[in-house]
Amino acid sequence: MIMFIQAVLLTLLAAITIAIVRQRNLFGVVILAGIYSFLMASVMIVLDAVDVAMTEASVGAGISTVVLLAALYLTGSREYPPVHSVALPLFISAVTAGALIWGTNELPRFGTADAPIHKHVAPEYIDASRKHEMPPNMVTAVLADYRGYDTLGETTVIFTGGIGVLLLLRGRRKRVKNDAERGETAA
């Protein structure tokens, strides 16, 4: 049953990707990208990663759709046809995709219990959070406690990203306003 659900979700993901590539109306692209994120969140739920699914649904389908729509309002919603030939980018994409797919051969099979990622620090965290009666949601215990430094770094990344976007979007407006004021005093 899970295999069937996964097959349906992944087929829909592929169909939406093709639709995004072919679509020239950017409004349609933004909505399709939102649908893509929701499907991706469903895939995460099927994979039992509920925390990631929640983030994907709220950030990917919610906030970024709104921000992209706001960007469309500023730029216009029609994509121009490509000026250059698409042969070279297509070739590079195909080679990269081929290399990535070839690389997955070396990875352990999906869901194997003795994959290296389950043997490194994960058993320690699981044992420690049982022994110390940490919060039942082990994801929270790992994120905010055992790997607290990492999460501090992540929060700083969000802060830095936010400040960067604010500077890009707001810096210019102030300068224009200053110029206008200077122009008024000069006049």
Add this chain to the structure above:
Amino acid sequence: MKLDLILRVGTKLMLPFILIFAPYVHFHGDYGPGGGFQAGVIIAAAFILYALIFGVGAAQRIAPPSIVERLVPLGVLIYAAAGLPAMFSGQGRYLDYGVFGHEFAHAHEWGILIVETGVITTVASTMLAIFYAFANRGRQ
């Protein structure tokens, strides 16, 4: 926008539930999925929904951009400061939660909660500040 009766009433019905769901996700992160990051995004989503339906001006009267932008660094500071008590009391290293209580599990629950409060503050205010920046640019 004055005639969008269904959207306005629908939004007003949904907003209280969204705003309650956010702290639920935040405080229930110890037991179920979620935590500061997801809760912060949900709070921001509630304000953005309000701004979309009732106008950015109305949203900015409730959450003024000057306050929202100050909350962005405040969250990081809360998180970073949560590590200091352990360092200065000499009971542990940076971000050691042992100082927040006598019992291990209890102390770490508090530590996680304080740290997540920093995360929720930064995430919610960053999302909202970016949305405001886009919306204000469109106005000129």
